[in-house]
Amino acid sequence: MSKNKINTSVLSGFVELLPQSQFAFDTIKSVVEQTYKNAGFVAIDTPTIEKSEILFAKAGGETEKQVYRFSKGDNDLSLRFDLTVPFARYVSEHYGDLIFPFKRYQIGKVYRGERAQKGRYREFFQADIDIVAENNLSIMYDVEVISTIIQTVSKLSNMFNLGNFKVKVSNRKIWDGFFAQFGIDDSKKVESVAIIDKRYKFKTEDDFNMELREKIGDEKIFNLAIALLKIEYIPNVGISIPEHHYNDFAFIKDNPVMKEGIQELETVMKYLPLSNAEVDLSIVRGLNYYTGTVFETYLQNYPEFGSVSSGGRYEHLCDYYTDKSICGVGGSIGLSRLFIPLIEEGKIKIDTPMTDIIIIPQNENCYATAMKIQLELNEKTNTKVTSIFENKKLKKMMEYANKINAKFAIIIGEDEIVNNSFTLKNMTTGEQQTFSSVALIKTITKALNK
């Protein structure tokens, strides 16, 4: 390339796809969107740019450093780093016009200037669902959010052979109540749950135990924490405390926070399909806005992706913006993080063709007929039709038809127009048939629009 040309590569940490990969990604995105819609969520869209004070009302240190922040005129602006904070602002702003419980989905790009590394993008799609209400939101909506996430991930997993997955569910109130029980102060609690949250990132369980024991600094409390990490949900029974710890946990009945956490977790698990959901108290979630249910989702065959869908219950997210007491529960699928690598590694195959039919007029005298047939197909069928207008040999144009993977080709020559007899070629089988223009359109409608 000449020296005076501008480098056209995308910025580090950004990504763009070739058409075939883009088609795969868009297909996935629309599966997610349709599933969210059918599960009763309605779309909203918010500006990509927000006032910085909106985004920084609650954002923590790490996030704050990553934000794309700039000025325009007198405005201190930032690009949104997630879809949850803008949604909290949206609900506060439009409170009077919304019908509660309000169930919305939003699929959009968010921006984080993270250190560039494999599988991390600075611009990426999130696909969020949230349910919000005033004052009070039944725990059943936590079930509904997780159930919708399970439905969506199941559908994607079936379509693209991603294998088994598990949603790991916990409830923050359990740890809150637990540490309060033993008079452990807030900063020590935060540091302890941070270790618990990283449980699976330790090389060995011993390493994890050592660090947690040291942090908690009390053998009895440490042992109870380890016991708590082992609790499970047993159908028709509920959350089980390991038998030999029955007495140690007798205090729960007088610990309303912990009791509530366990009850909520029990209710959530009761309604979820246990093939795809399990209790795991090591799920805490870094974001500091969750207050009850929290969950993460793991693909068995792709541990390297970490959690592909996470979320939880938040009670105070709108408190910065409104006096109304608004509570919500939500979940998010990291579309780009999961699917862009799978697509680029060729692990995802899309069966639908990008082009159903290509129309090939053989010379200028056939252009009008070609356009007429294309328009008719567009009007009468829901098929993807393209045309090629080149002064080239038929062979060249058939090569193009092959390259773009068209399913059928309609070849139009002057004889064909005179005789009203058009050749339809099946590009997969090579089979050719001739039809009148009316029969041609009928045949294609039948073949493609079943």
Next chain:
Amino acid sequence: MSKNKINTSVLSGFVELLPQSQFAFDTIKSVVEQTYKNAGFVAIDTPTIEKSEILFAKAGGETEKQVYRFSKGDNDLSLRFDLTVPFARYVSEHYGDLIFPFKRYQIGKVYRGERAQKGRYREFFQADIDIVAENNLSIMYDVEVISTIIQTVSKLSNMFNLGNFKVKVSNRKIWDGFFAQFGIDDSKKVESVAIIDKRYKFKTEDDFNMELREKIGDEKIFNLAIALLKIEYIPNVGISIPEHHYNDFAFIKDNPVMKEGIQELETVMKYLPLSNAEVDLSIVRGLNYYTGTVFETYLQNYPEFGSVSSGGRYEHLCDYYTDKSICGVGGSIGLSRLFIPLIEEGKIKIDTPMTDIIIIPQNENCYATAMKIQLELNEKTNTKVTSIFENKKLKKMMEYANKINAKFAIIIGEDEIVNNSFTLKNMTTGEQQTFSSVALIKTITKALNK
């Protein structure tokens, strides 16, 4: 609101919609997308953030001032102000991996920090189509782009009763050849065509004539320019020069640029439906990258929107980025500018409901059945189903069902579960019928999924 709450209004010039309006906008967007797809265009997506040097390679003065530009680390970044320049970069970057002619669509947000005024947004959706090829691109692709725009606007106009519209088509080569013929220098030419471009913005034709006459400064040339503005396309004849000017325009046969422009315009018009297309040489297009065909689209009933879809042929857009000689033709529909005002003024009605069915379990003992029915509907039908889990009187929950405009309600009580007999209420007619759970799902499938 308390003083310590953050103001949640969106930034001036930005817009967000309430769910019902968002639903209308998304419906319109997907009609455009489906039409583009079916016309043979494939999707691409590019990052919203580009290196500033990419965007400013050709951007003119006015645009440059409007761009959201900022730094992150060492990078000089900008938000894209259109989809054409990023597309030119994309084609240059991925040249070796694309199949030409390459037909792509892209629907996305672009950003311009314009002075806030009615109908102008700082963040807005554009819906673009472009066809590019190397070295040489048949004029038929100009036809294809305009024809696709006509198809799309027709469809929208039919769906939403927008009335008649006309695409006004011109070709830049005609004015280029014309002014060159009389030795008029580039800066005078640019100023003259700028006046021509604003023809319809003058209060009277006299005002326009006066300004153009003064700028051209030669009565004979001025009169010819006015004659040229009157040319039309006559079916089976071609572009007509007004009869009494035959001799004045005899020079065209020796003016290759002008001749080519007229021939191209003739070809384009030959294939377009004349009910929706007309020649109008006052269309010039402000952007300085067009080189041949240019067009704008006007809704007869909504002159206040100005052109709702514009575009044209460009031969040198990729020259900043690559040595390859890439030419293209494209068009763009200003989705936000046209449809957001129409939606907000209530001029657009969407018939599809946001929610097909609401499931109303009457108490906790009915939740499991409610969820089971919802899941089954989601799996077996393509319908939008929501549930409500509230400890409220049935009447309250029916009010909610009415507010969200659900088409059907399924009411589930304990008796219904015991008797396997569920009530389906048509929310429009008030009609109620009872069904077994299997029959219920069959009935709904039949009613909604024809």
